[in-house]
Amino acid sequence: MKKLLPAALLLVALTAQADSYSLPKHAAFEEECGSCHMAYPPQMLHADSWRAMMGDLSHHFGSDASIDDKRRVAITNFLLANAGGRKTGDTRDAQGKPLLRITQSARFDKKHREVPAATWQRASIKSPANCGACHTRAAAGEYSERWVQIPK
Amino acid sequence: MRHLLIIAAALFAATASAETPRDFLTRFEKEAGTAASAQRGARFFTSKQGGEWSCSSCHTDKPTQAGRHAKTEKAITPLAPAVNAERFTDAAKVDKWFRRNCNDTLNRVCSAQEKADVMAWLLTLK
Structure with missing residues (x-):
């Protein structure tokens, strides 16, 4: 029993941690992606989703979110370097195309x-x-x- | 003498990079070739121009107050220079936002006249 308690505590701690994201700093990302909505944690989507999104910022969920090329490349690289891993889960649609909306991901749905x-x-x-x-x-x-x- | 030159150069660099809201009015009026009208600017800003949104959908029809993004709800600081000193001080930012937001509200770029009118109106707000 005494051994079970620390194990249970560890489990609780781990589960709690699964819902926090370390937020890597990047000034251009914060400014450009955070002006119309919050700058979502890069880990919430996989690299292929970020690549698709950053490739068409002029049509960004019905809005023109275009930025200059230099910043676009810098932010894309930042997102790819910090994109989601295993915890992120499935972020593709039924046809296998990368999802652009975090809210359509399996993890968001489940949570x-x-x-x-x-x-x-x-x-x-x-x-x-x-x-x-x-x-x-x-x-x-x-x-x-x-x-x-x-x-x- | 050398010091003076450096100070003069620094001053010049500072004035060259930082614009004032009036500079934009002057620039857009010059591009348009006519004088701006604050009254026309107010009408343009507060009514829909073919798109789903008007400027005021996010910036409110009284841009001395804070706005909210019509879709995401994100807070937007006031647009009127009289209450927000950061507005209209950086040409790259001004051009970027006019490009995007005109596209969103008009499905095209804004004319120099339209931008001049909006600037003139915003500058009247206290």
Whole structure:
């Protein structure tokens, strides 16, 4: 029993950690990707998704998000170097094409299964892209349930 | 004498890289070849121009206050230079945002006249 407790604690610690992301610093990434939405952790998508996204910024989810070539290349390299690994899970669609929306990934779906459709529509949330509405420490890369507070 | 030269050069470099909001009004008016109209700018800014959004969809129709991105809800600092000293001080930024946001709201680039009108209006806001 005495041995089980540390093991259980370790397990809890590991699970909690799985929902936090270390946020590598990159000034251009933070400025360019963080002006219209939060600069999402690069680990949330695999390299092929980032490559596809950065290859067509003029049509970025219905908006023109084009930037100059020098910055585009620098940010692409940064994203590729910090892209997701095993924990990120499947980020391809049924046809095998890389997904561009984090919110369509298997991991996002699994983690938000308990959130009713109506909750997303609340004026205080409005979009699943608005991580910070519920994940109070999203800006610090902390997504664990402990820091979730779903607004009315 | 040499010191003076260095100071003069530094001053010149500083003025060359940092623009003021008025500089943009002057530039756009010159490109348009006509005087700007703040009244026209207000109308342009607050009404839809063919796209799904107008400028005010994100910047509000009173850009002395903070706005919110119409889709992502991300906070946007006020656009009016009188309340936000960072606005319209960097040509690369100004050109980048006019290019993108005109594309999003008009499905085309803005004319120099349209940009001059908006600048003129923003400069009247206190």
